[in-house]
Amino acid sequence: MENADKGNASSREGLLLRLGLNDNKAGMQGLDKEKINKIIMEASKGSKFYENELKKDQQVNERIEKILKLKSKVTDQQLMKAQIKSTSNYHARRFGVRAAMPGFIAKKLCPHLTIVPLNFKKYEEVSKEVREILAEYDSHFMPMGLDEAYLNITEYLEERKNWPEDKRQHFIKTYNSALNEQQHQQSTTQIKPVVFGASAEEVVEEIRFRIEQKTRLTASAGIAPNTMLAKMCSDKNKPNGQYRIPPEREAVMNFIKDLAIRKVPGIGKVTEKMLKALNIVTCSELYQQRALISLLFSETSWRNFLEISLGLGSTHLERDGERKSMSTERTFNEISAAEQYSLCQELCSDLAQDLKKEGLKARTVTLKLKNVNFEVKTRATTVMSAVSTEEEIFAVAKDLLRSEMEAVAPQPLRLRLMGIRVSGFLNEEEKKYQQKSIVNFLEPGKHISTTGLFPRKSEEEIFPNASEKESFFNKKRATRQQTNQAASLNMSPNKQNLQDMKSLVKSVEPAENNGAHQIFICPVCFEEHQDSTLEAFNRHIDRCLSGTLEEDITDNSKSWENTTELSVNMEKEECQKDKTSKPQIEVQPAEIVDNATNRSTDIFPKLQDDEHSRESECSLSSNFGFDTCAKQDFPSNVLSVEKEEYFEESSSSEIKLPCFPDATENKVLVCPVCNLEQKTTDLALFNRHVDVCLNKGIIKQLTEESKSLGILDRGQNSTNSTVGKKRSGTLVPQSTSKKAKSNNSKCTIESFFK
């Protein structure tokens, strides 16, 4: 009974923390918190949001339990060793040197670096003026979000020391409420001079003064020896004030001492709660418990905690780091599957525009879904050929979405949010020399070496090994060159038809779970078959495969006899990663390993050792090499084949090719197998065609078998391993998610052709 009450009380407390009501919030002191909490609890009880918050809170509680369990197992000896390590290492490196090198502290820890975060509202409205002012003090100032900026005015201060008074003089424009904005701007009569000194404090006063004069918005600021402290300082005298921590150890520690850890940037409600469970609320408590912390948290975490407790932070403003990701997401009321697809496309379109603005190409596409219960899920695919256009992104995203739909089928996906994120951007070098796009390669009449940047080269020059190790694609490329002219004369498709086809395919896809009106598209000739029976459609494919395509296209309305049901179960290839052959990311720095053991000798870590372990940390974070396994999430089997061969060739000949943006736009694709121009620009459809071309023989064989054996059982896997190997995985459009793949190992030809 009592326990249950306690449980309720603590879960309630946790939730209130989640909902953002805690003692830290400014302005809450005078209010009856208990009353407000009660109202909020009552109001949100039972809502999906509330339920989800409870769930999340429960997860945090479980994490805490784990940590406490760990804590209970920590021995005194371990703690002692950790204490020595976490103290001596840091003090040796950060402070112990002080005696030997008096200048160290001032130089390394507390230089005359002044960082000023400014907090104002409606920053975007006045960003230009503001920005202009800030640039005068630090041309490299760093904007953080829309309403904050960090400045390093150290250099400026030096310069300003020698300034004459008139250079430090500004004028107060007294605001006359009788005048409107324009009159006020023009008014020059009501001005008083003010002179600001040369100290950091006075300079910051001046900045705030000028900002207020120009925008009539107040700003708060902090002056401190590093970014973390400066940020916390600026919170001290909000909304219109400033606070300074002098660049001295004592001053810093004094400020830090009783500071609640929640005030520290980077410590959020979850971290706060976890540390609170360890009886750590203030920064000095954090320092006191540093030994325990080092045993319970990860290397990066405890080092971070330790630096916080010592008031250490970044002392330089990093130049605008390169963007790592770009995303867009939308919240909405529940929508249908078809609407989800079109929303997905819309998001891709928005994203493509943003990517274009920054000239970026990304290799990873992530779909984010939040269901009506507020549960968030992300699904990602990384492709070899970077994406940037709406079509390219959508091609990946829609497969991810489809996988998720199929995972819950026949239930619909009940969503309240969808988002698309792209990441893994190509750097300039990669963009410049990006692998030539498959689309360009497949265009009729285009030579692989076509480029404006390099002189034209012959096939031999570019692929010196081609003759001795002639690849399939090289051969095909060569024959295509020869037959191209003739073929294009007869086979050139009508552009309008192309567009029609494309839009038709799009409109069909969202409705695929709805069996009412099915449109089959032949993967060989791309002819659409509306409302035709599966049997009739199968017959059509049979004919296409046996080469009687042209007649069929001219008369696809005639009824066929001798129906043959073709039901191929395609097993996706399980692209098993050999985990043992991968570099061990779990490798711990030597320092930690030392710490975890109970070695009783040599408990004093050497500074040198520590530095070494730091180095090894850095090397651990480097990326792994190219995964040579043709992944099933590669959007097309054709692409993967091209990729492998192309890499081989390009690396052996050291020829690098530029990228061709927007390659999918208005291009005619030529199948490298049958050498015929295809009626589609949709890569997915085109790839299917190539698949079918490549597997004609096998499919034929299967068809024959099914004829002789009777109809293949839909639910059974084909035992013909040839079909499932290597390329079949990508035949199935939803083969994107690693997790989904094993569950979705079967696919009928019916769904495949839809």
Add this chain to the structure above:
DNA sequence: GCGGATCAC
């Protein structure tokens, strides 16, 4: 690389 989670703004 992927997916979940946390955090800041």
Add this chain to the structure above:
DNA sequence: TATGGTGATCCGC
């Protein structure tokens, strides 16, 4: 009344 969007990072796998 109903509970946002964007970007970064970390951890465990």
